Amino acid sequence: MKSLKQGKKIRDNIVGWLFVLPAFVFLFSFMIYPISRTFILSFQKFNFVYDSKPVFVGLSNYVEALKTPSYLTALKNTLRFTLWYIPVIIVLGFLFGYIITLPKLFSSKLAKIVLFVPMVIPISMSCYMFLFILNPQWGLVNSFLANTIHLPMLVRDWMNDPRYALKIIIVVTVWQRIGFISLLFMSGIQGISSSIMEAAIIDGASAARRMWSIVLPNLKETFQIVGILAIITSIKLFAQVVAMTGALGPNSAGGPANSTLTLYVATWKAAFINFDMGVGSAMGYLMSLIIFLLFGLNFMLTKSERA
Amino acid sequence: MKTRQRILHYTGEVVLILFLVIFLIPLIQTFFTALKPDIEIYKTPVHIFPQHFSNVHYLHVFTRLSKDFISFFKNSVVITTVSVFLILGLGSLAAFSLARIDFVGKGFIIFFISLILSIPLIITVIPIFMMETAMGIKNSNLGLILPYTAVYLPIPLFIIYNNFLKVPTELEESAYMDGANRLQIFTKIFLPLIQGGLIAAAIITFLNCWGEFLFALILNTKRSATTLPIGIMMINDEEQSWALGPMSAVMILSIILPMSLYMIFQKNFVKGLMEGSVKG
Structure with missing residues (x-):
């Protein structure tokens, strides 16, 4: 009897791995291997165009990355993006997540369809659409400001102005992500048991009171998840910048005047414009380090809460 | 009380629908620009809806x-x-x-x-x-x-x-x-x-x-x-x-x-x- 059970166990192990194997081969070749290779590369000097072989140089790529002035600009821009993006996406995501749970509102069903539309459009195309309406000469936005509401002093060359370029990229990113974030809030709100809500209504709690004392505390976990997702989105900000500022060739990406240069774009430029694979890898790992630290922090927070 | 609630409800509907239309403006504008003749695209003030429809841009893409x-x-x-x-x-x-x-x-x-x-x-x-x-x-x-x-x-x-x-x-x-x-x-x-x-x-x-x-x-x-x-x-x-x-x-x-x-x-x-x- 015992050996029969053991036989099943061995067979389960073999069959289990056989089923996973094809997926694992792909993950290994295009994920596990490259991730480790980049880690090694980050300690090597290797220019893809000039050098025939990588040479070990210790931490000098990391030092060089951190010494590059534009990398610090990139860090600052990523931070700026994060500090704007997080509150905006949380407030709007919660608002629309709440709106699409309202059963009596006819248009909330419409909202549930419309808010997801940007997710279906490739992000680069969304960027071009925004470039169209922000076109300084023929765009809808400037025309609206100048001719419809007659405030011509508000007209700007939006994407060529270092004061606005990053903010517009924030708007595009919010536009793209709002559907998914609202969905997370929606399911969080729907997860609150209706009996608690009904009891509060019977006890005469006002809508504001119910929001403050029941809905918001119950959404703590959702807020946490959304916050982490927002930070990850901020750190990975890339396609929007290249699509909206790289029109004059890859070197212009991150402009005007480096005002939209992010960590991700700086990494891409190091590796694929300068072909300095070593510094590029180091920059990539510095970026990953931030994400890993956040995950560690989140893990500790949730653990200490549960304990 | 009831009429007040109803007014509130309809205001909510209108505001939300208006917002959703503005939300889709980039897409709507792109959709109609593709159907406008060039004289209407390169003209201020910009209108969202075309005055004359034209398939010239789609033809251009396919030729x-x-x-x-x-x-x-x-x-x-x-x-x-x-x-x-x-x-x-x-x-x-x-x-x-x-x-x-x-x-x-x-x-x-x-x-x-x-x-x-x-x-x-x-x-x-x-x-x-x-x-x-x-x-x-x-x-x-x-x-x-x-x-x-x-x-x-x-x-x-x-x-x-x-x-x-x-x-x-x-x-x-x-x-x-x-x-x-x-x-x-x-x-x-x-x-x-x-x-x-x-x-x-x-x-x-x-x-x-x-x-x-x-x-x-x-x-x-x-x-x-x-x-x-x-x-x-x-x-x-x-x-x-x-x-x-x-x-x-x-x-x-x-x-x-x-x-x-x-x-x-x-x-x-x-x-x-x-x-x-x-x-x-």
């Missing part, structure tokens, strides 16, 4: 730009379709095993797949670029299909995994009694039961591959080999002909496919988004 546009479109279709099938095949096999079979190393695989979801992909692109240069598969459909299959595997895998977890064990056990093996149980019982989940996984994967930017930008730099998102960017400022009108037409043509999939399978899509995010 003067047809070589580029058709090759971008074809590459996008081939790369996306093959990747979706590969991902669904590999993903559902792996998901079945992770959800239904006990084996050593399972925890590691699940942990690793969740990790992939959070790392910045650029750290994988650098060696993949070097690998594909050495293998000579840069600028080919295969050169994008292979990395896409790995990169976009985790989310559909988790969607299918969550669906498999819900299948009752009794079904599996009775099939065992009848002498079916694991592969038969997988294909004959499990797959047909989770059609909704498979559709959701397919749509999300389709959208991911269709709009992918980073890998296509770095690996397929030749105009004949690249996909729609990169191709449009490449040519946008190279040729005067890709001005606002034809550009809008190209964009509308590029989003028709994902948009119609979304319209048909809206419910599956939304459900899939939830199922894929719970675990990730």
